Amino acid sequence: MKKRILSYRNRIDDLLADPGQVTDWNAVIEEHLVQISFFQHERLVHLIVTVTVAILTLMSAGIFIATSYVPVIMLFTLFMVLLIPYIMHYYTLENEVQKMYVQYDRMLEFIGGKGKEI
Numbered sequence: 001m002k003k004r005i006l007s008y009r010n011r012i013d014d015l016l017a018d019p020g021q022v023t024d025w026n027a028v029i030e031e032h033l034v035q036i037s038f039f040q041h042e043r044l045v046h047l048i049v050t051v052t053v054a055i056l057t058l059m060s061a062g063i064f065i066a067t068s069y070v071p072v073i074m075l076f077t078l079f080m081v082l083l084i085p086y087i088m089h090y091y092t093l094e095n096e097v098q099k100m101y102v103q104y105d106r107m108l109e110f111i112g113g114k115g116k117e118i
Contacts, residue, residue, distance in 0.1 A: 002089065005039055005096045012103050019110050029107050036100050043093040050086040057083050 012032065015022055022028055057079035064072040 046090045050090045053083045
């Protein structure tokens with residue numbers, strides 16, 4: 001997913017860098033809104049998964065603190081190993097979608113005739 005969102009955003013950045021190569025900004029905007037909705041859905045799913053894993057991580061830490069049951073440390077470690085990549089992936093999704101919003105605003109400027117060079 002990371003490769004897909006980065007390549008898509010870079011493709012749109014290339015279009016915005018040379019707005020003369022696009023003849024129909026309305027079609028580009030329509031496609032862009034569809035892509036934004038796909039990535040927003042992906043972002044929501046990953047937020048739910050990340051928060052769930054974070055809660056389970058905290059619960060396993062709390063259980064260990066309360067009971068000193070040593071095997072819970074393995075469970076805590078497993079959740080931490082999952083949580084860190086989930087946070088990094090969610091961070092990427094969140095930031096790239098935010099950048100796509102800025103791209104959308106730039107596209108609207110081109111339609112309104114207020115486009116400016118980068």
